[in-house]
Amino acid sequence: MSGRVDPFGEAAFLVRWPTDLAGAGAPLAAMAALQSDPPPGLIDLVPAIDSLLVCFDPLIANRDLLAARLADLAAHPPLTAMPVGREVVIPVRYGGDEGPDLHEVAAQSGLSPDEVVALHTGTVQRVLMIGFAPGYPYLGWLPPALHLPRRATPRLAVPAGSVAIAAGMTGIYPTKLPGGWHIIGRTGLRLFNPTADPPTLLQPGDRVRFVREE
Numbered sequence: 162m163s164g165r166v167d168p169f170g171e172a173a174f175l176v177r178w179p180t181d182l183a184g185a186g187a188p189l190a191a192m193a194a195l196q197s198d199p200p201p202g203l204i205d206l207v208p209a210i211d212s213l214l215v216c217f218d219p220l221i222a223n224r225d226l227l228a229a230r231l232a233d234l235a236a237h238p239p240l241t242a243m244p245v246g247r248e249v250v251i252p253v254r255y256g257g258d259e260g261p262d263l264h265e266v267a268a269q270s271g272l273s274p275d276e277v278v279a280l281h282t283g284t285v286q287r288v289l290m291i292g293f294a295p296g297y298p299y300l301g302w303l304p305p306a307l308h309l310p311r312r313a314t315p316r317l318a319v320p321a322g323s324v325a326i327a328a329g330m331t332g333i334y335p336t337k338l339p340g341g342w343h344i345i346g347r348t349g350l351r352l353f354n355p356t357a358d359p360p361t362l363l364q365p366g367d368r369v370r371f372v373r374e375e
Contacts, residue, residue, distance in 0.1 A: 164235030166228060172204075173216045174228060176235050183211035184302065187238035189289070189366050191231075194239050200227050208365045209290045210299065246287065246366035251333070251348050252374035253324050255281075259347035262312075266326065266343050270306050277345065280304050281371055286331055288367040296335035296353025296361040300369055303329050315341030322347045324371070331371075335361075348374075 164178035164187065178187040188208040195206055195215065202222030207214040217227060255278045256263040267274045286300035293299075308329040316339060319325070323334045325342030332342055335352035352362045363369065 164238070166231045166235050169214060172219050173214055174231050175212055175214055176231050177212045178235065178238065180211065182238055182240075185238075185240050186243050186287070187211075187240065188213045189287070190238045190240050190243050191234040192365070193242060193244040194234060196244075200230060202227075209292065210301075244366040246368050247364070248285075248368045248370060249363060250370050250372055251324075251350055253282075253346040253348050253371050254374050255346035259320075260324070260345045262325075262343040263345045266307070266309065266345055269309055272306060277307065278373055280307055281326070281331070281345065282373055286369050286371075288363045288365050288369060289330070290365055291361055291363070293332075294335060294338055294353075295355075296363075297338075298333055298352070298361075298363045298369075300331040300333075301329060303331065305329075309343060311341040312343060315339055319344065320347065322349060322352075324348060331369075 164176055164182060167175050169175040191213050192206045192208050202218040204218055205216040215231060256274055263274050263277060267277045270277060284304060289299045289301050291298055303326060307326055309327060311327045318337055319334050319340040321334055321336045323344045324346040325332050325344045327342040333352055334340060350362060354360055
């Protein structure tokens with residue numbers, strides 16, 4: 162099954178893909194294709210887990226031609242041309258007070274805490290999107306052994322820098338926020354700085370490698 166293209170107001174289209182294509186990276190692959198050969202009037206591209214928002218200037222863009230091109234990308238996303246992206250290394254202090262859910266994650270996964278950390282640090286993950294809060298990255302995908310649902314009871318306050326997993330993805334809390342993911346560690350890196358350019362440490366398409374910090 163291929164994706165679909167829907168109007169999103171007068172100046173945008175929303176391209177959506179089914180789970181298999183989205184999981185293979187269709188939104189990022191389509192974004193890279195449009196960035197490498199931008200259509201007239203293109204203003205912005207906003208990827209999500211299974212979609213890509215394409216914003217354009219309706220006074221410049223040819224709406225029909227753009228819709229046709231997006232329909233082709235929806236049906237045939239260029240997965241072999243995935244963006245390389247930057248490689249970003251993120252040091253993490255796993256377990257203890259900074260990773261209070263590590264032992265619970267290990268128990269649910271049938272692994273030891275060290276095996277959970279080894280799987281997490283041994284998997285290069287791609288930034289799929291930035292969302293939920295400024296600078297909050299959704300990274301995927303984790304090995305099947307670490308695919309867990311969200312916590313039954315969310316926390317009202319998760320410390321900034323917390324590294325958490327759920328639904329086959331990793332998230333990093335840029336500031337103190339409520340959250341229901343399993344916290345396995347914490348990084349000292351600052352993910353969001355409103356005075357920086359760009360303000361977010363990570364960008365969609367970046368590849369992230371986590372390393373254990375003692």
